[in-house]
Amino acid sequence: MTTVLKLGGSVITEKDSPETLDDDALSAVADDVAGADVSDLVVVHGGGSFGHHNAAAHGVTTENGSHETTAVADIHGAMKTLNESVLAHLRDRGVPAVPVHPLSAARRDAEGALTLFTEQVAAMLDEGFVPVLHGDLVVHDGEGVTVVSGDELVVDLADTLDADRVGLCSTVPGVLDEDGAVVARIESYEDVADALGGSDATDVTGGMAAKVRELLALSAPANVFDADGVGPFLAGESPGTRID
Ligand code: IP8
Numbered sequence: 001m002t003t004v005l006k007l008g009g010s011v012i013t014e015k016d017s018p019e020t021l022d023d024d025a026l027s028a029v030a031d032d033v034a035g036a037d038v039s040d041l042v043v044v045h046g047g048g049s050f051g052h053h054n055a056a057a058h059g060v061t062t063e064n065g066s067h068e069t070t071a072v073a074d075i076h077g078a079m080k081t082l083n084e085s086v087l088a089h090l091r092d093r094g095v096p097a098v099p100v101h102p103l104s105a106a107r108r109d110a111e112g113a114l115t116l117f118t119e120q121v122a123a124m125l126d127e128g129f130v131p132v133l134h135g136d137l138v139v140h141d142g143e144g145v146t147v148v149s150g151d152e153l154v155v156d157l158a159d160t161l162d163a164d165r166v167g168l169c170s171t172v173p174g175v176l177d178e179d180g181a182v183v184a185r186i187e188s189y190e191d192v193a194d195a196l197g198g199s200d201a202t203d204v205t206g207g208m209a210a211k212v213r214e215l216l217a218l219s220a221p222a223n224v225f226d227a228d229g230v231g232p233f234l235a236g237e238s239p240g241t242r243i244d
Contacts (some may be wrong), residue, residue, distance in 0.1 A: 003163065029169070030093050042132075055075050067144035082134065083134045097131075102153060151211060155214050174226075175240075212243060
């Protein structure tokens with residue numbers, strides 16, 4: 001059984017202080033991963049206060065690229081620094097965590113479509129490792145390198161690894177309705193269209209509308225929860241909002 005767990009960058013870093021870890025939050029999440037009994041686990045983390053400001057400084061986005069190696073060194077370097085901290089917290093607790101840097105394992109075509117070479121991730125799982133990927137840069141046809149977000153990697157991994165469960169840990173306890181209450185289950189976009197915006201609305205809700213659409217398109221069920229949901233999710237429960 002393959003599980004993909006995304007740790008939002010805002011959960012594990014101090015979002016407002018550049019390149020600062022939220023050590024307590026990361027330690028708590030690492031404790032939950034170490035205490036879980038999950039056979040094939042892939043972890044993906046976002047950038048939070050790492051990576052994003054470097055990307056902004058170099059004008060690099062998911063669509064606008066750069067051919068400057070200093071941009072690669074700064075942006076990819078910041079994400080590798082965060083990745084090493086995540087790995088160290090997991091290793092210290094006995095989790096067999098190993099790095100996968102998408103810059104060396106993915107590409108975007110000229111239309112922006114992402115291909116992640118997941119053979120490596122699958123081979124790591126077969127050997128009992130916990131691959132830990134992260135939002136990063138990817139080589140992009142005609143653009144040099146562009147940003148790939150952790151969420152995009154999760155969707156790609158879930159499909160290509162034929163994952164059984166997907167969990168997204170963010171700073172909110174789930175998808176919220178108009179009154180701010182967690183929606184327990186979403187089976188179609190219409191269930192939350194009023195709260196997140198109509199089906200053709202632009203995404204003004206912090207990315208949740210786009211996230212829900214992408215998660216609905218997955219064959220695996222996904223849960224969206226906050227840091228308190230990591231332990232229950234890994235124990236097989238359905239914290240926060242279930243999207244399937
Ligand atoms: O926080 C961002 O990943 P995300 C990666 O998952 C970079 O969007 C390089 C800014």
